[in-house]
Amino acid sequence: xxxxxxLLITATALFFFGCSSQSxxxxxxxxxxxxxxxxxxxxxRPGSKGQNSAAYMRIANGTASNDTLLNIQSSAAEKAELHExxxxxNNITGMRPAGQQVIAESEKLYLQPGGLHIxxxxxQRNLAVRDTLSxxxxxxxxxxxxxxxxxxxxxxxx
Amino acid sequence: xxxxxxxxxxxxxxxxxxxxxxxxxxxIINMSDTSYSLxxxxxxxxxxxxxxxxxxxVISFIYTHCPDVCPVITANMKNIQSxxxxxxxxxxxxxxxxxxxxxxxxLANYKSNFKLNEQxxxxxxxxxxxxxxxxxMNILAEKSRIDSVQQDSNxxxxxxxxxxxxxxxxxxxxxxxxxxxxxxxxxAEDINKLR
Numbered sequence: 554x555x556x557x558x559x560l561l562i563t564a565t566a567l568f569f570f571g572c573s574s575q576s577x578x579x580x581x582x583x584x585x586x587x588x589x590x591x592x593x594x595x596x597x598r599p600g601s602k603g604q605n606s607a608a609y610m611r612i613a614n615g616t617a618s619n620d621t622l623l624n625i626q627s628s629a630a631e632k633a634e635l636h637e638x639x640x641x642x643n644n645i646t647g648m649r650p651a652g653q654q655v656i657a658e659s660e661k662l663y664l665q666p667g668g669l670h671i672x673x674x675x676x677q678r679n680l681a682v683r684d685t686l687s688x689x690x691x692x693x694x695x696x697x698x699x700x701x702x703x704x705x706x707x708x709x710x711x
Numbered sequence: 712x713x714x715x716x717x718x719x720x721x722x723x724x725x726x727x728x729x730x731x732x733x734x735x736x737x738x739i740i741n742m743s744d745t746s747y748s749l750x751x752x753x754x755x756x757x758x759x760x761x762x763x764x765x766x767x768x769v770i771s772f773i774y775t776h777c778p779d780v781c782p783v784i785t786a787n788m789k790n791i792q793s794x795x796x797x798x799x800x801x802x803x804x805x806x807x808x809x810x811x812x813x814x815x816x817x818l819a820n821y822k823s824n825f826k827l828n829e830q831x832x833x834x835x836x837x838x839x840x841x842x843x844x845x846x847x848m849n850i851l852a853e854k855s856r857i858d859s860v861q862q863d864s865n866x867x868x869x870x871x872x873x874x875x876x877x878x879x880x881x882x883x884x885x886x887x888x889x890x891x892x893x894x895x896x897x898x899a900e901d902i903n904k905l906r
Contacts, residue, residue, distance in 0.1 A: 599824040607778035647870035
């Protein structure tokens with residue numbers, strides 16, 4: 554009889570603990586974020602299936618906190634990563650992964666030709682001028698942002 | 712009086728010499744004594760630079776798996792073309808330093824994607840011929856692996872020279888620029904000096 558009571562109390566305690574824990578997680582996700590993360594001026598270069606392409610945009614962190622760009626995905630490419638082109642003093646150019654970029658509050662991150670860019674690897678379809686491309690950017694605080702961008706030859710052309 | 716005439720004569724000679732020097736820049740690389748067998752986008756054989764002699768040729772170096780800098784170089788080649796009031800007698804050549812992946816048909820797709828007109832020729836070839844040509848033209852290109860994408864031997868990027876050359880009608884390289892950054896009007900101005 555006593556052991557049944559102990560079991561019941563333990564089970565009840567575990568149930569409430571579980572509910573409480575779940576509630577905390579929900580609460581974290583519901584944290585109010587003032588301002589917004591804005592993606593603008595996006596475009597990507599044309600490319601053939603199996604090749605690579607690059608996407609560019611401006612990311613403006615209009616929130617009141619620093620945020621970090623964690624991951625990038627696009628259904629048009631097998632893999633998407635933030636990369637950086639560089640040039641050394643001998644006029645040799647190359648490219649390297651840029652890692653997870655922190656964007657300070659009220660600051661902008663510019664992804665542009667010859668610098669930081671979204672590397673779209675092993676294209677799953679042809680990207681022709683005037684097509685569009687969907688990209689998802691996952692941030693640590695504001696979560697995932699989706700954006701549709703046009704395929705263009707350069708940032709100022711159609 | 713004689714002194715004055717002599718002074719004028721010397722001054723005229725110096726001025727002429729300066730003008731000739733400006734319009735006849737020094738040769739950076741002499742390509743006129745060599746020839747390389749390459750392939751056009753339709754797989755026809757091209758003898759480089761023999762087939763371009765008689766034209767002024769703007770030359771750049773790319774690989775089609777390059778998503779960022781090479782398209783900027785290509786765009787700059789188009790900008791140079793646009794800067795010229797008269798493109799008669801001018802050829803634009805892009806040479807791939809990644810012949811392993813850049814077959815003629817792959818280069819044809821690149822040419823189509825970037826809307827390059829008939830004045831543009833994209834060339835590839837055997838690895839040996841391309842390497843030999845790059846060596847002659849002082850162009851560096853080497854494979855570089857990135858851990859996150861190194862899944863098989865066909866996935867690599869390249870470190871490479873970022874160069875545009877202008878070659879005169881005799882096959883001599885006369886001007887060299889940073890391919891992705893040179894203002895196109897500078898190149899157009901130099902091209903006009905070689906006409």
